[in-house]
Amino acid sequence: MTAAAPRWSRNEFESQLRARGAGYHIHHPFNVKMNSGQLREDQIRGWVANRFYYQVNIPLKDGAIISNCPDRETRRKWVSRILDHDGHGGGGDEGGIEAWVRLGEAVGLERDELWSQRHVVPGVRFAVDAYVNFARRVPWQEAVCSSLTEMFAPQIHKDRLANWPVHYGWIAPEGLQYFRSRISLAERDVEHGLQVTLDYFSSRAQQERALDILQFKLDILWSMLDAIEKAYP
Numbered sequence: 562m563t564a565a566a567p568r569w570s571r572n573e574f575e576s577q578l579r580a581r582g583a584g585y586h587i588h589h590p591f592n593v594k595m596n597s598g599q600l601r602e603d604q605i606r607g608w609v610a611n612r613f614y615y616q617v618n619i620p621l622k623d624g625a626i627i628s629n630c631p632d633r634e635t636r637r638k639w640v641s642r643i644l645d646h647d648g649h650g651g652g653g654d655e656g657g658i659e660a661w662v663r664l665g666e667a668v669g670l671e672r673d674e675l676w677s678q679r680h681v682v683p684g685v686r687f688a689v690d691a692y693v694n695f696a697r698r699v700p701w702q703e704a705v706c707s708s709l710t711e712m713f714a715p716q717i718h719k720d721r722l723a724n725w726p727v728h729y730g731w732i733a734p735e736g737l738q739y740f741r742s743r744i745s746l747a748e749r750d751v752e753h754g755l756q757v758t759l760d761y762f763s764s765r766a767q768q769e770r771a772l773d774i775l776q777f778k779l780d781i782l783w784s785m786l787d788a789i790e791k792a793y794p
């Protein structure tokens with residue numbers, strides 16, 4: 562019988578998590594096309610309409626994490642993620658979902674058309690629902706770990722801000738505010754999410770479980786783009 566593999570140091574564990582960025586949807590052919598100006602208007606609209614389903618489900622996912630978390634400190638921090646997307650109401654910050662609606666309007670989708678979710682294809686629905694359901698049924702620290710794809714998100718938002726105005730002059734730049742707002746929020750989220758993950762997954766077997774969880778989430782994002790790519794050939 563071979564001895565159990567030694568646990569990774571905190572730094573090594575973080576490096577292993579970050580290395581999974583190689584499988585981030587930033588490298589998906591549909592995203593590569595989007596970023597290099599090769600998508601038609603209807604393909605951009607299809608992506609925005611389908612991604613809206615992810616946006617509206619993120620607060621449900623974060624609510625599920627809170628509902629499973631007995632730690633007051635963590636809940637206090639985590640609740641701000643819900644408000645980031647839902648907004649504060651009453652003329653204050655309107656939130657990420659509303660910003661996504663504005664992105665929709667900038668690409669030619671009516672508000673009602675987005676909210677109706679009639680463009681959402683089955684593969685996107687299944688993938689997003691899998692994420693929410695995962696958060697509902699696993700220990701909250703595992704659900705936190707699954708949010709760590711956000712480690713790789715600032716770059717994808719920065720790419721859109723740099724490249725969309727160059728390639729897609731038909732999209733009003735005000736529509737890109739969502740991407741701008743997410744860069745610092747994602748960095749804040751990751752700092753907290755990494756703290757929880759590096760603390761919780763302590764044995765080597767658990768650390769490897771964390772990598773599997775991260776891969777599961779990478780696969781969700783990848784599957785969404787597979788489904789969108791197929792729907793808008």
Ligand SMILES: O=C(O)c1cc(C(=O)O)c2c(n1)C(=O)C(=O)c1cc(C(=O)O)[nH]c1-2
Pocket residue numbers: 619657707708709710711712713714717718743782
């Ligand atoms: O545009 C993207 O590619 C992208 C990816 C991700 C991600 O990696 O999960 C998120 C977001 N955007 C995003 O805007 C966002 O608010 C967000 C929250 C989460 C999460 O898992 O809690 N991921 C993401």
